[in-house]
Amino acid sequence: MDMTTNLLDRSELQLAYPRPKTIPQQRPWIRANFATTVNGVIQMEGRSFGVSGPPDKTVFRFLRSISDAILVGALTAQAEKYASPIPEPHSPKAPLLVVATNSLNIEDSHKIFNEESPPLIATSNATFEAYPSKIERLSHRARFVAFGNRSIDFPQLFSYLRSQGITTLLCEGGPKLVSQLLIAELVDEICLTISPRIGNGTPTGFTNIGSSTPIEMHLESSFEVDGYLFCRYMIAR
Secondary structure (H helix, E strand, O other): OEEOHHHOOHHHHHHHOOOOOOOOOOOOEEEEEEEEEOOOOOOEOOEOOOOOOHHHHHHHHHHHHOOOEEEEEHHHHHHOOOOOOOOOOOOOOOOEEEEEOOOOOOOOOOOOOOOOOOOEEEEOHHHHHHOHHHHHHOOOOOEEEEOOOOOOOHHHHHHHHHHOOOOEEEEOOOHHHHHHHHHOOOOOEEEEEEEOOOOOOOOOOOOOOOOOOOOOEEEEEEEEEOOEEEEEEEEOO
């Protein structure tokens, strides 16, 4: 499928990224979205900005607009200067921002803490015990919920989100978080943008599963826009 930036409209994107036909009963459908250069660099100068481009940003916003929630690790949220999502055109409301952290090492002044649109901070019982005053201080700007004792129990988190009506979840990283979810067989779909450049910096790839069993996928669809290759992979079950 070939598209140009001018033709990259909502109707085209709905065909390229359809809603899943079946939603798991115990958790949302989980879609991971990443951009990488041809040589596997996902960040330049500490951010994904140099990897991305106008077509990728359009897809990025569209995937957010069709998701009930966005999951991101705290380190990525800080490095990428996250803020509370805003509703996109054609979307009745903004997706819920879910920030995963076991350390709560997030500045109080960070833009994710928003009284009008508080994120869900997913953490552990150990974090509640270690940072009671910080949680109390920010309780009007974020909702803190523990899932697991020493670290986040992701199946427990996803079961909770499903019980709250979240059926589609977009995971935006970082690599460590996506790797955890892939190893635990909690990812259904990977949307990968391959940028038409060779990046400087260290090629890390978007995930590293170490010595875990290789994960098989099949290419569901792909298209090219202005040199950017958009691939949609389904995890083989």
